[in-house]
Amino acid sequence: MLKIRKGNLMKFKKIMSTLLSLSLACSLVACGTGTDKGSNSAKSTTNSGSTVGTASKSENEKTKLTFLRVGTEPEKKEYWENLIKEYISKHTNIEIEYQEAGYGDDFETKLNTGFASGTAPDIINFTMASMGTRVPLGQYAALDEYVNKWEGKDDFMDNALKLGTINGKIYGIATFPDPRILIYNKEMFKEAGLDPNKPPTTWDELLEYHKKLVKKDGDTVVQTGFGVPTSGTNMQHYLSVFAEQNGLKNLIDEDDNTILFNRPEAIEAAAFLKKIADAGIIKWDSNNREQNPFATGMAAMTLGNTSEFYNYNKGGLEGKLAMAAPTSKVKQATFCGMGFMFMSGETKHKDEVWNFIAYVAGAEEMWNRYEKLGVPPLRKSLEKKFVDLEPENNKAIYDSINTGTGSPKVAYANSVYNTVNDAMEKVMYGVASPKEALDEAAETIKQEINNQ
Numbered sequence: 431m432l433k434i435r436k437g438n439l440m441k442f443k444k445i446m447s448t449l450l451s452l453s454l455a456c457s458l459v460a461c462g463t464g465t466d467k468g469s470n471s472a473k474s475t476t477n478s479g480s481t482v483g484t485a486s487k488s489e490n491e492k493t494k495l496t497f498l499r500v501g502t503e504p505e506k507k508e509y510w511e512n513l514i515k516e517y518i519s520k521h522t523n524i525e526i527e528y529q530e531a532g533y534g535d536d537f538e539t540k541l542n543t544g545f546a547s548g549t550a551p552d553i554i555n556f557t558m559a560s561m562g563t564r565v566p567l568g569q570y571a572a573l574d575e576y577v578n579k580w581e582g583k584d585d586f587m588d589n590a591l592k593l594g595t596i597n598g599k600i601y602g603i604a605t606f607p608d609p610r611i612l613i614y615n616k617e618m619f620k621e622a623g624l625d626p627n628k629p630p631t632t633w634d635e636l637l638e639y640h641k642k643l644v645k646k647d648g649d650t651v652v653q654t655g656f657g658v659p660t661s662g663t664n665m666q667h668y669l670s671v672f673a674e675q676n677g678l679k680n681l682i683d684e685d686d687n688t689i690l691f692n693r694p695e696a697i698e699a700a701a702f703l704k705k706i707a708d709a710g711i712i713k714w715d716s717n718n719r720e721q722n723p724f725a726t727g728m729a730a731m732t733l734g735n736t737s738e739f740y741n742y743n744k745g746g747l748e749g750k751l752a753m754a755a756p757t758s759k760v761k762q763a764t765f766c767g768m769g770f771m772f773m774s775g776e777t778k779h780k781d782e783v784w785n786f787i788a789y790v791a792g793a794e795e796m797w798n799r800y801e802k803l804g805v806p807p808l809r810k811s812l813e814k815k816f817v818d819l820e821p822e823n824n825k826a827i828y829d830s831i832n833t834g835t836g837s838p839k840v841a842y843a844n845s846v847y848n849t850v851n852d853a854m855e856k857v858m859y860g861v862a863s864p865k866e867a868l869d870e871a872a873e874t875i876k877q878e879i880n881n882q
Contacts, residue, residue: 493523495525495527496552497786498531498541499555500537502530502531509802510528552774553783557837558593558769559836562684562837572601574599577600586604586791586809587832588832605805608735608769609765609831610735610766612731613731613742614730615731616750618643619639632758633758640706640709643730652728653728655709656729656731657730657731658703658707658711660713660714660715662716663851666850666854671756673700674835675759675763676696676698679835689876691850697864704860727747739753754826763834765836766831766835813828842875842878845875849875853870
């Protein structure tokens with residue numbers, strides 16, 4: 431055993447004390463507890479001109495983010511991969527892992543597994559309908575602290591920003607609008623003696639035009655005016671559009687879970703659609719796009735999104751089609767789906783995630799997305815530039831986005847869709863009156879709300 435002489439004991443204690451102090455200081459510096467990294471934040475600039483503070487790191491240390499988007503379309507995958515490549519070239523302290531999964535169960539399972547295992551993505555590109563389920567679980571973070579300081583806030587289309595809101599808080603930044611637009615065939619209008627440059631603007635005009643455009647061979651309808659489906663998953667969209675044009679807020683009041691789709695305004699809307707059907711339509715299931723009479727040149731008007739318009743406007747229909755602003759009774763309204771950028775409620779890199787979202791929602795990137803994918807830009811500063819390219823059609827797109835309402839943001843939204851689809855099918859086939867069908871549907875949803 432090592433022995434220390436008494437004379438050297440004091441010297442030994444001093445040396446050991448000094449060494450321990452140095453060791454402790456080094457440990458504090460190494461683990462970062464001796465320095466407030468957040469107070470020495472680096473500035474990262476987005477292409478929209480905003481700056482967000484991020485924790486300072488050494489040159490070789492990078493923050494890794496995971497980005498999960500819904501869908502597997504090759505052209506969108508290429509777009510996102512190029513965007514990410516461009517972004518990290520400007521933000522060299524960031525790495526982004528890109529992931530994708532198909533719509534429906536594939537995406538839901540991947541996201542649920544991530545949150546259950548603590549490996550949820552930092553950034554999520556998903557639909558408006560998901561908000562009703564994910565926000566109450568804390569899986570999407572509120573973005574108000576960032577949006578309120580964001581230079582892009584005042585330039586963003588008001589309704590697009592509103593659609594990402596629940597109970598007064600912003601959770602999603604809109605990026606991919608999907609409005610339902612009135613699309614019509616100008617050549618059929620001319621043949622029926624209608625002005626091809628004056629599409630219907632009211633319910634009365636829509637019914638009048640519809641009747642003039644119907645053609646029959648005996649009792650068989652061979653051409654219809656407004657192509658309303660008689661079954662399928664889009665029936666609830668049609669009821670939603672006309673119920674809201676008649677003054678309703680939505681199918682459900684998401685603020686207090688009040689059922690609206692059997693209110694008098696919705697019943698009147700369902701009755702109006704039945705009146706269209708009784709005047710002469712070609713029966714079709716909206717689940718089967720090939721059955722859509724508008725696509726086959728057997729209908730003069732339909733509701734569709736921008737992608738459907740450009741798909742229709744080919745072959746024998748090329749150059750004959752146009753878009754129009756939503757019709758109205760009490761107010762202009764339509765359905766407008768939306769893809770959003772969400773911040774995970776579990777991310778440890780909030781500033782870095784917001785910086786990427788702000789980049790994706792920047793004016794420059796929005797215009798790039800329009801040029802690459804045809805996605806309408808949601809910035810007020812780009813409206814004139816966008817409309818000037820195709821004044822008639824692009825103005826109709828903006829009108830539809832500005833007056834659009836999306837899915838009710840409630841956890842039981844899918845049940846609402848399925849129940850309303852079934853009810854509207856009964857209405858269109860005359861199995862039940864609009865009031866009977868929608869009251870029965872409301873009872874079904876009421877039970878689900880009570881059982882939550």
